[in-house]
Amino acid sequence: MTVSADILESYAAPGRVMRRKLAEGPREDRALATLMAALGLIFLGQWPGLIRATRLDPAVPFDARVGGALMGLLFLAPLIAYGLAGLVRLVARMLGGQGTWFTARLALFWSLLAASPLMLVQGLVAGLIGPGPVLSGLGLIVLVAFLWLFGGALRASEAEGAIA
Template structure:
């Protein structure tokens, strides 16, 4: 299946999609594409909010976009790799039987699969601004991301093959 069909399928059954991704074999290039795609979509999601901020405060939009690009597309992947390693160590300490690839796949896929809600969050932040709606959409994104990540970790470290 393609990524565009896997993302909606993840909302219906994250463990099933994760198991299928695992069965495709360990490929670091696929993980890197998942991670960079999620980061680029997150950067795109920030654009409406940054445009609103630039308009309201009189700041230069290009400077805001440049800072966001640096942080999200270049620095965030490094932090996510470190987070995946820490998750692997925690899973192994808790008795999980998996390798670090599974932890990276679980985190990076969860980040990419939750990106539609991140895009919605960016639209709400750009058009409505801060408030209850933005908090609700942000909470939905966080809940979906954690659900996908934990489901992937369980499938990768504790599920029977």
């Protein structure tokens, strides 16, 4: 299936999509590409809010704001994501999970990619409407969707025999 079809299906059945991804075998290059695609989309989603912030406060130029977002999302966030996936794997192991370090990473990275379209919408709202109850409510929706996706993917990835 295409990535966009997998993303849409993830909202209905995150475990089924994760099992299909795990059936492709452990490929770290695919996991890293998934993470970088997710972070790239999240980075693009930040632009409308950065443009709005620049127009409201031109003391910090747009280039500097984009540079900071680029540094944070494409250079620091992958390190944090790998660390978070490791912590999640340790907790899952203590709770009896049967997955591997790779399955925990893929569950987190895929969940980020699947939630990224909502983060793009959140970025548009940040740019067009700005801070307020709409943006806060949308942030809550994004969080709940991510937790749903990650919970389903992690459950599938920690099941016995999750990876061949």
